Amino acid sequence: MTTNVIGRVVMKDLYLHRWLIIAAVAVGVASLLVSLTGRMAFNVAGVFYLTTIIAYAVMLVMYGVVQERKDKCLLFVLSLPLSNEQYLRAKVFAVLAAFLAPWTLLTAAGVTLFLATPIPDGFVTFFVLLSTFLLMNFCLVLSVALLTTSEVAVSSTIVLTNLSVSLFFILIGSLPSVSGNLQNATMAWSTDASIILGAEIAVMAIALTIPFYVGRGRHTLI
């Protein structure tokens, strides 16, 4: 029965966020299509695309975790036959799935776009690292939202993760093994790129694991 309940709670979240998921996919795909129409359009669409992913991540965590707690809908969910740990598992899975669905689709569409159009394939490495960085930021915000009932802490994490996107651009710019290949006709994957991707995945794993360790202790979700 417990697996069934977790599954139902996950489906509940996906149902409640369905319009947000559809909107994120629609705006993301539109941005990618617009990017094909010219160099200026490519830059503008890039900003739109980035904004869509960042805004979607923030809205998903705010509506899916913070607002659920603030509106006291969490009391209703916690009255279901779930332990606190099972609730956390369901919530992480649901919100992650709601983010990964558009993220995977848009990342795959972006890579396909670079490979299938005259846009230099050298952009693919940067695009994959940037997309994974945004996924990592989403995991960090989700983790903090599950760990604390403080809206200040969640808001601060959102601000810091958004600022870190600029730092990510500076980091990439300082790495010739990545930034030097942007205009190349073929994609090049360097050791630096592997290190950055590995670090991003490690941070994601830690961010998503911490709430479960804390959840086993005396942590209160309400």
Place this chain on the structure above:
Amino acid sequence: MSTQAIALNGVSKAFKFFKLDALSLELAQGQIMGLVGPNGAGKSTTIRILMGMIPADAGDVRVLGHSIPSEQALAKRDIGFVSDDMRLFPNATLDWHMQFVASIYPSWDVNYATTLLKRFNLQPAQLVKGLSHGEHTKALLLLVLARRPRLLVLDEPTTGLDPVARHEVLAELMDVLQDDNRSILFSSHNTLDVERISDQITFIDRGHVVESRDKETFLERWRRLQIQVGTRNNLPQVPSVVDVSTSGQLATVTTNHYTPELHRVFERAGAVVHEVQRMTLEEIFVANVMSSRRERMQ
């Protein structure tokens, strides 16, 4: 199988400005307990601990034979919990909530849910954000009652309801009480509601259980006596007297263990008992809490 629906033993929980202190209470299966206390007494904290939502710092909690919080998922299969601050998802319909709950609980009774929809005059297609406070409370009760849980835990369910909605909710609960196997823990600061449906009453104040007994014992034991005395000193010290207030030569004595013998005790001291008044549950509650506070301050 345990005969206790709820058993809390020495449960403590400390917050920055409040402490639930070694709280113990038991609710037998098939019984209805009213948990009465002023705002901030610890009613909701107690209930959230027994629901596994807040871990206790110390003590033992068992609900329907399951240890809480470790077995809360098992226990909550048979618990229906409604709280005055619990909210359904505002952008989903009541029908969606009914399907959601029905998909989780095999015990969901479609016919009873339909009956409750009509009785509460609720529209299943309506979005939750369009429901009034009374309708929202009735929707929560519907979602809980149609599952036919063995234990109902209701945390101030009638708070903020207009008299008609309150009547409808209480009437439905009275119907539910026909089932002898169902236990109910009902918290409120509205003693009229509690008096109407409870078998047992537990008074709680500032994190302590003040007194816990069956309702009839409370109503039979507590009395207010109007006594004529020369001076207050004429009144003998009686252990069951919890409060004495004087106005001139008249004294009002409140006792928590009234017996006719009490008349003779006062009369032997030269006082005349003019009148013995029964007390309402609200009066008993206030007198009990005030007496408990005085004792703790000494």
